Amino acid sequence: MVRQWLKAFTDLLFPRTCFSCNKKINSSILCRECFEKIIFINPPICSLKNKEKGKYLSFDSLVSITLYREPIVSLLHLYKYRHYAFLKDFFSALMIEHLDRWGFTLDHFDCLTAVPAHFLRRRDREYSQTGLLAENLAKKTGITLKSDLLSCHRAFPSQTGVKMSQRRQNVKGVFSINRSPKDLNILLLDDVFTTGSTLSECSAVLKKHGAAGVTALTLAKAL
Numbered sequence: 244m245v246r247q248w249l250k251a252f253t254d255l256l257f258p259r260t261c262f263s264c265n266k267k268i269n270s271s272i273l274c275r276e277c278f279e280k281i282i283f284i285n286p287p288i289c290s291l292k293n294k295e296k297g298k299y300l301s302f303d304s305l306v307s308i309t310l311y312r313e314p315i316v317s318l319l320h321l322y323k324y325r326h327y328a329f330l331k332d333f334f335s336a337l338m339i340e341h342l343d344r345w346g347f348t349l350d351h352f353d354c355l356t357a358v359p360a361h362f363l364r365r366r367d368r369e370y371s372q373t374g375l376l377a378e379n380l381a382k383k384t385g386i387t388l389k390s391d392l393l394s395c396h397r398a399f400p401s402q403t404g405v406k407m408s409q410r411r412q413n414v415k416g417v418f419s420i421n422r423s424p425k426d427l428n429i430l431l432l433d434d435v436f437t438t439g440s441t442l443s444e445c446s447a448v449l450k451k452h453g454a455a456g457v458t459a460l461t462l463a464k465a466l
Contacts, residue, residue, distance in 0.1 A: 262321065263314035272333045273314060281337075282310040284464060286345050300439050301446035302457040307436055307464035308341050315463050319434060323372045334462050335379040352458070353427040354389040355381050358445055359418065376462070377432045386430070391421045393445055418448050425453030436461040
């Protein structure tokens with residue numbers, strides 16, 4: 244009873260609003276109209292052709308949940324730069340529900356790991372957004388989380404607005420192995436797929452050290 248009164252009092256002082264349009268809502272993050280603007284990728288799985296892997300993509304397939312469009316763009320900005328860490332629950336729910344809808348299970352993966360952030364970036368943001376999302380996904384799905392497979396030992400500039408060739412150069416040699424991934428079938432998480440340069444560099448390092456396979460998983464995909 245006390246908890247219910249506290250919730251009612253909090254809702255009165257701080258009414259819940261849609262994070263995209265500010266319309267008053269009773270629950271969740273988005274109003275129905277804004278939620279329906281999310282463009283889900285159907286099906287979410289994209290297997291890479293050999294010639295594509297030969298060019299610059301080292302992972303075996305890509306699983307992306309949504310297109311990088313509003314309202315996902317704004318929500319990710321809040322999550323990454325405004326300390327809205329609780330949005331991890333909304334993002335992980337989107338991912339799990341969409342994968343379930345398409346019958347994509349995580350059972351055949353040995354573990355989940357995230358693209359690591361440099362400690363300076365973690366310090367500035369107070370957390371690693373991909374690491375936090377990976378923890379939440381592992382908790383909700385039961386997949387084994389190996390958060391310390393990779394480390395980022397050199398800070399690199401933001402990849403936003405950078406040409407593909409420069410993106411690849413920016414991440415070259417910045418990731419290293421902490422623990423052996425030998426014979427592991429790995430699900431590698433990042434927030435947004437743009438050119439795949441970061442995911443590919445991480446995958447190359449994992450495979451160089453014996454990983455059996457790497458599937459890239461992202462919340463969003465930019466086109």
